[in-house]
Amino acid sequence: MSLAFREAFLAFRRWPALSMLSVTTIAFALFVASLYGLVALNLRRALQNIEERVEIVMYITRGTPVEVITLALDDIEAFPEVARAAYITADEALQRAQRELVEFQGIFSEFDTNPLPASIEVRLLPGFRTSEKVGAVAERLGSFNFVDDVQYGDDWLAKLDRLRNIGAVVGLMIGGAFALASIIIIGTTIRMAVLQRSREIAIMRLVGATDSFIRRPFLVEGCIKGALGGLAALGLCYAAYAAVHRLLFQAEFFSTQQMILVVAIGTGLGFLASATSVAKHLRQI
Amino acid sequence: MIKFVRVYKAFPSGSLALRDLSFHVAKGEFLFLTGHSGAGKSTVLRLIYAEHLPTQGEVRISGFNTAKLNRREVSQLRRRLGIVFQDFRLLEDRTAEDNVAFALEVTGAKRSVIAPKVMRVLAQVGLTAKAHQYSNELSGGEQQRVAIARALVNDPFVLLADEPTGNLDERATRGVFRLLRDINANGTAVLMATHDLDLVRHANYRTMELQDGALVFDSKVDQQAMKKGTA
Numbered sequence A: 001m002s003l004a005f006r007e008a009f010l011a012f013r014r015w016p017a018l019s020m021l022s023v024t025t026i027a028f029a030l031f032v033a034s035l036y037g038l039v040a041l042n043l044r045r046a047l048q049n050i051e052e053r054v055e056i057v058m059y060i061t062r063g064t065p066v067e068v069i070t071l072a073l074d075d076i077e078a079f080p081e082v083a084r085a086a087y088i089t090a091d092e093a094l095q096r097a098q099r100e101l102v103e104f105q106g107i108f109s110e111f112d113t114n115p116l117p118a119s120i121e122v123r124l125l126p127g128f129r130t131s132e133k134v135g136a137v138a139e140r141l142g143s144f145n146f147v148d149d150v151q152y153g154d155d156w157l158a159k160l161d162r163l164r165n166i167g168a169v170v171g172l173m174i175g176g177a178f179a180l181a182s183i184i185i186i187g188t189t190i191r192m193a194v195l196q197r198s199r200e201i202a203i204m205r206l207v208g209a210t211d212s213f214i215r216r217p218f219l220v221e222g223c224i225k226g227a228l229g230g231l232a233a234l235g236l237c238y239a240a241y242a243a244v245h246r247l248l249f250q251a252e253f254f255s256t257q258q259m260i261l262v263v264a265i266g267t268g269l270g271f272l273a274s275a276t277s278v279a280k281h282l283r284q285i
Numbered sequence B: 001m002i003k004f005v006r007v008y009k010a011f012p013s014g015s016l017a018l019r020d021l022s023f024h025v026a027k028g029e030f031l032f033l034t035g036h037s038g039a040g041k042s043t044v045l046r047l048i049y050a051e052h053l054p055t056q057g058e059v060r061i062s063g064f065n066t067a068k069l070n071r072r073e074v075s076q077l078r079r080r081l082g083i084v085f086q087d088f089r090l091l092e093d094r095t096a097e098d099n100v101a102f103a104l105e106v107t108g109a110k111r112s113v114i115a116p117k118v119m120r121v122l123a124q125v126g127l128t129a130k131a132h133q134y135s136n137e138l139s140g141g142e143q144q145r146v147a148i149a150r151a152l153v154n155d156p157f158v159l160l161a162d163e164p165t166g167n168l169d170e171r172a173t174r175g176v177f178r179l180l181r182d183i184n185a186n187g188t189a190v191l192m193a194t195h196d197l198d199l200v201r202h203a204n205y206r207t208m209e210l211q212d213g214a215l216v217f218d219s220k221v222d223q224q225a226m227k228k229g230t231a
């Protein structure tokens, strides 16, 4: 094994330009792919923020006893879809309206009695924020007999659904295309490295090296190139992220696990690309 | 030890490189393989180290039919052969020592075993002083000596040499040839393809001549035939 490492490092020393070219192409391929991943990540976060606001409001018939509502709250929170349910009394509703709708403050003070109904605001768990599921829950909530009306933003929920679906399909397509392009680019550069050393490989075979022995330094080399490319791609991504974050809008960077994943993918791609290139070459000789 | 039994070798291009070739090389024998360029000398050697397989007939090395060997076994076979070419086939950016050591490293030999063996064969070919020189800094004759040292380091039972003196001047040719004779005198069989007829005439070794892939002369067979004829 130490021999494989020695040969791999020797290859870096002997063909620094070609090695740099491989690392650079891997880095750029992974940079484009992971930059796309970063964009997808931030879009998903944004979408999640919007989803957070998905809420069902149950307006309560005037005069319903508080005990009935308290009991119902327990029932509602027991729904598997429900994250939490909050009771907003008529007074609280008025206070909130006065606070939030400053322009209409005058109107509210003109009423003798509070015109706003009490309500229960229901938030759903993350997996249940599609328009179909929200609709189903809303229908069940509407069947409580103290409920006047149930509201949720069904039209914008439908839009959110569509956005999510388009995002998933486009993401899968672009992500797949980038991954494929990276594999082809990396495969080509490693193939160049293999061809560069075809003389050496021929000599190795001549003196009785087995295929696995010949393969090993290339695999080590591919892994190292892939890992270096992955690290460089992360560096480029960070630069892009930092620029956007400072100049345009608040964004998020990869988590540690995601960064490790990028480097691991680079390493894996380097390994796969060299394995296939060397195997292809060995099959021909 | 090396046995060809009615061997034909055709290439996909349609050329028939060997036709109905049968011969046997005994342990420790020295054999010249002669013939014009394109006669099939290199093809014979390639069949021995299993780079090619016969289209028809059998090539047997130490009793093994080369057509039945898998890739791994071919590698094992080559470790028991020493192979030398006209163009040396050294790794240029490595020292003489590293080039020789390389052939041992691929067998998975231990470092402690490698160093003394390498020094021993470099001494045998007279290159102890140049062990640390890069092979592209050596003369042609010296490079061929390094290649021979590499071929010897695994203690082969036969040395296959494909026009080993083809790129060398007369002096270097004589030196390399003397080396091959010494190696043979130590018990290693040598099979040397050459079209240097001067070399062949001056040494009294078995000679086989190929013409268009067919064996047209084998001094051993002809001598035996002559003996039979006179008896």
Ligand SMILES: Nc1ncnc2c1ncn2[C@@H]1O[C@H](COP(=O)(O)OP(=O)(O)O)[C@@H](O)[C@H]1O
Pocket (backbone or CB within 6 Å): B011, B012, B013, B015, B016, B017, B035, B036, B037, B038, B039, B040, B041, B042, B043, B044
């Ligand atoms: N790999 C090959 N593909 C096609 N034809 C070949 C190949 N190797 C050798 N030949 C043909 O086989 C014949 C013998 O070649 P070779 O053994 O190299 O001759 P020599 O070594 O005696 O000069 C030639 O006609 C050559 O063109």
Ligand SMILES: [Mg+2]
Pocket (backbone or CB within 6 Å): B038, B041, B042, B043, B162
């Ligand atoms: Mg030839």
